[in-house]
Amino acid sequence: MKIAIVGYGKMGKEIERIALNRGHQVVLKIDENNINEISLDNFKDVDVAIEFSAPQSAFSNIMMLLDYKVPTVSGTTGWIDKLELVKERCEKESVTFFYASNFSIGVNLFFKLNEHLAKMMDQYPNYHVLIEETHHTQKLDAPSGTAITLADGLIENLESKKKWEKENSDSQDSIAIKSYREGKVPGNHKIIYESSFDKIMIEHNAKSREGFALGAVLAAEFIKDKNGYFTMDELLKV
Ligand SMILES: NC(=O)c1ccc[n+]([C@@H]2O[C@H](COP(=O)([O-])OP(=O)(O)OC[C@H]3O[C@@H](n4cnc5c(N)ncnc54)[C@H](O)[C@@H]3O)[C@@H](O)[C@H]2O)c1
Secondary structure, rough: OOOEOOOOOOOHHHHHHHHHOOOOOOEEOOOOOOOHHHHHHOOOOEEEEEOOOOOOHHHHHHHHHHHOOOOOEEEEOOOOHHHHHHHHHHHHOOEEEEEEOOHHHHHHHHHHHHHHHHHHHHHOOOEEEEEEEHHHHHHOOOOOOHHHHHHHHHHHHOOOEEEEEEEEOOOOOOEEEEEEOOOOOOEEEEEEEEEEEEEEHHHHEEEOOHHHHHHHHHHHHHHOOOEEEEEEEHHHHH
C-alpha cells in the first residue's frame, strides 16, 4: 500500500517505522515545512493518508485530503468540535475517513471497561467521579482526546452527569478532568470513584507510542477499499 504521512513528528515517524515493517511504502511525508506539497497531483497515487499533525492544522488538512478523495486516517486531537462536519461529508460524498482519539487496542478495551463500570456505579451516587490524565510536556491540547472520550463514556452511562469541565468542578452534573504534563509520558489515564469510605480506580498507562502507531496503520489497511466514516469500533468489532 502507498501511504502518505501528514504530520511527520513523534507519531508520524513511529507510523513510518511500523508501515515499512508491515511491507507498505511511504511515498510522501508532510510536516509544517512542506504543507504546500498537499496537492491533488502529489496525492493522486496515494492509497491512504495518515494524519497526525497538530490541533490547529488537522481539520484543514483533512478537508483537503477528502477533496482529493484520499482515504484518510487521523488521530490528531484538539479539533473534534469539527468532527461532525467531516462525518457529514462521509455520509453525503463518496469519501473515506477513520478517526480515533486513541488508536491503542488496550485503550479501546479500557473505554469499554469504563462504560461498563459507569453502568454499575450509576446506582451509587455517593461516589464522586474524577478523570486524571498525564502526558509529556510537548502535548499541545488539554485535556487529552482520550480523556474526553472517557468523559463521554461516563456522561452516557451516569444519569447525574451531563458535561465535563477542566480541573476542579463544583457542579454536581459535571465531571472534572485533571491534566498533568510531565517528562516524556506517552499517555496515562485514570478514572477514580471516591466515597467517604473507599476509592475505586481503573487505570491505563501506555508504555510507548508503538501501540498508537500500529493501530493507525491497521486502520489504514482497513479503510483502503472502503467508503464512509469509521472508528475503532468497526476495526476491533468490540
Ligand atoms: N489518536 C492517537 O492514538 C494519538 C496518539 C498520540 C498522539 N496523538 C495526537 O497526534 C498529534 C501529533 O502528535 P505528535 O506527538 O506526533 O506531535 P509532534 O508535535 O511530535 O508532531 C506534529 C507534527 O505535525 C507537523 N505539522 C504542524 N503543522 C502542520 C500542518 N499544517 N500540516 C502538516 N503537518 C504539520 C509538525 O511539523 C510536526 O512534525 C497530536 O494531536 C497528539 O495529541 C494521537
